[in-house]
Amino acid sequence: MWLRRKFGHMIINKNQKNRVYFFKPSSLYDIVTAKPLSRLENSRALKYREGIFLLYEMSKQTKVSNFFGKPKLNDSIPQEKKDKKSGGKVKKRIIESSDEESNSEVDTKKIKFERENERENKTESSSEMDEDNVKEEQDDNLESELVSTKKLVDQKDMKDVGADWKKGEPVPYAGLCKTFEAIESTTKRLEIQEYLTSFFKHTIELSPGNLLETLYLCLNRVCPEYENVELGIGESLLIKAIAEVTGRTTQKVKNELAKVGDLGKVARDSKNSQKSISSMFGNRDKLLTVPKVFNSMKKIASLTGHSSQDLKIKEIQNLLISCRDEEPKFLTRSLEGKLRIGLAEQTVLICLAQAFVMTDKEYEKLAKAKKTEELNNAIKTIKSVYSELPSYDKIVPALLKGGIKNLREHCKLTPGIPLKPMLAHPTKSITDVLDSVEGHKFTCEFKYDGERGQIHRLEDGTTKIFSRNLEDNTVKYPDIIERISKAAKTNTKSYVLDCEVVAWDLEKHILLPFQVLSTRKRKDVKEAEIKVSVCLFAFDLLYLNGESLLKKSLEERRKLMNDSFQEIEDEFSFVQNINATNIEEIQSYLDESIKANCEGLMVKILDGLESTYEPSKRSRNWLKLKKDYLSGVGDSLDLVVVGAFYGRGKRTNVYGAFLLACYDPEHEEYQTICKIGTGFSDSDLETHFNYLKEKETSEPKSYFNYDKGTKPDVWFEPCQVWEVKAADLSISPIYKAAIGQISEASKGVSLRFPRFIRIREDKKPEDATTSEQVAELFQNQYNNKE
């Protein structure tokens, strides 16, 4: 229905999502004079792909007023995204159009980005998945864009990859590295998909037993994400291993690293120029295989304790010795913890689905349209299954056994395996909230300030509690485990309950702030010794007695929750809520929540398709309204510490200020956002110094985007996330956050008056606030001021 010619064209700027620009066909070439029409909320058209702009043609039958509200005067023209890597020179995009193009051909072919470096084309659908609240069920048209229309790389093109790969033999690591190399060398998402799908196809056909290991190496993991096993081997350990294997001094390797910036490349170059030395070890000709590399990595990740460093080095050396060509590069990067080839998990999922469809014997016999349909359905299935059951350990064997068609049957939300929680969208005012939920039945709940807890009760009676980041917190909360069986009614056998765990004053019967909760011990907690009591506030039920409730409306889920559990004073309660409808009611409920020591409100859509539980998505169907941030930014930011400045005066023995960065998943880089020196107590500064001095690196990481003018005295490995509050966001010539995503293409965004709030123990550096979120916070602030 969308993609028709004649009427006009819409262009959606991905980085200022919801911003739609409308063009008549005649003005297609003239992007600069395009007039923006309006914001477009909650519509199917919000899918974007292939970089920043998406070109759609609208049908004649579609009434413009259905999609556009009143024009906003302050909307600005879409800006080119600055290419940081090519020195910031912005080149003009040319949009070609032909009235004869059909739907499926509305493709990258039509959007030529005249740039030296097209990295931005690597937009991953992960952000689409995470950020869009568009219902997948309605997305048939758009999903088809995910499928490559080009012919897949066939067997002969893969001869490099598979020269030594015979049916039944282990997958050669060289083949996987060739595929990584190909993926790294292109910026086009469809091409990336072709390479990986093809490799998976080969694996399924030749060595199905290695598919799981292959997949894990693509994702740089050794087990399901929720098991939280970190691979990240420290730089100094790797340098040592590389030096020893290649017969160089560590200093020489360090010098190279300073020059090249990528330890992977240093390893490759050192290795390839040191053949004679590595041959002394004798087993140079032995080919590395995917299972060998995977198992070694798993072993390295599991080594702990006293002599683990030496054992790790030995294991790494063994791998490095057998490496050749590009292998040392990818191996080293994997060991460092990140491949940095522009391959996101959502792409891996798409490729896995495509590979399974294509290896089905019946597939080749299908007509073209039917093939596309099959691929689309498979992608939809796998994504939805993975969001319920994020474990390839379960999914891959099920796929190998019953194919994609039977996947849903074998893999369902399972108590014991945490799912990524649904997240909320920040808002800055009650009117913002009302704009968003207009036309829907909605509810306002207190927003408690504690820690998220996903409580799982298994069929066998075991109870577990997982954090926002899927960490197993069961040992931290023996008191919760104890009480939850009292709160569950007799007929409530198995369940997954979404709660907030909040510190609680048992004498006064009031909520205590988050700071109190954070003093609670994490490990070896014995119930009798607990100093900080907690009360549990349940807000959602995702699974009950063998059945997943994710697709039910919030209203239904809430009813089931109320029917299946009972409140226990001081221990277990349902979140307070009202079904308010107007500004006054919401305002007074917000005030009430603050009086009760809450942070503000959560506003959620209650019924209809928009009220299902959307695992891992930052949904617009859940809005957070935080009192503290209403006059400022809307929310706090979670930023990564990338550098520090030596202190003066009272702060001489510690770092006095720090350089912070947000994360840009699209470019896989950290972008500086501010210098911060406020909000720290003396003991905070000491704690930071003691922790961070171990993380200093000789050079900034190649994936830090910063300006010389903001260079700190020392750089760090990205290792810790801090929650930071700011007065507002402003455009900056020297900070790089969200560069290219705001109206002044060559400038970034920085925080004004940043203030340290706390360490986010529950977020990893890559879970930090993204540059896209920064751009959005900036944009919202701008919109509200106008």
Ligand SMILES: Nc1ncnc2c1ncn2[C@@H]1O[C@H](COP(=O)(O)OP(=O)(O)OP(=O)(O)O)[C@@H](O)[C@H]1O
């Ligand atoms: N009634 C409620 N419904 C849902 N979540 C709630 C509720 N009350 C408190 N919360 C908590 O609020 C969190 C969302 O807001 P918050 O700003 O605290 O998120 P966060 O952990 O900082 O993550 P991010 O900033 O990335 O969204 C939820 O993850 C949950 O832990």
Ligand SMILES: [Mg+2]
């Ligand atoms: Mg919180």
Ligand SMILES: [Mg+2]
């Ligand atoms: Mg937050």
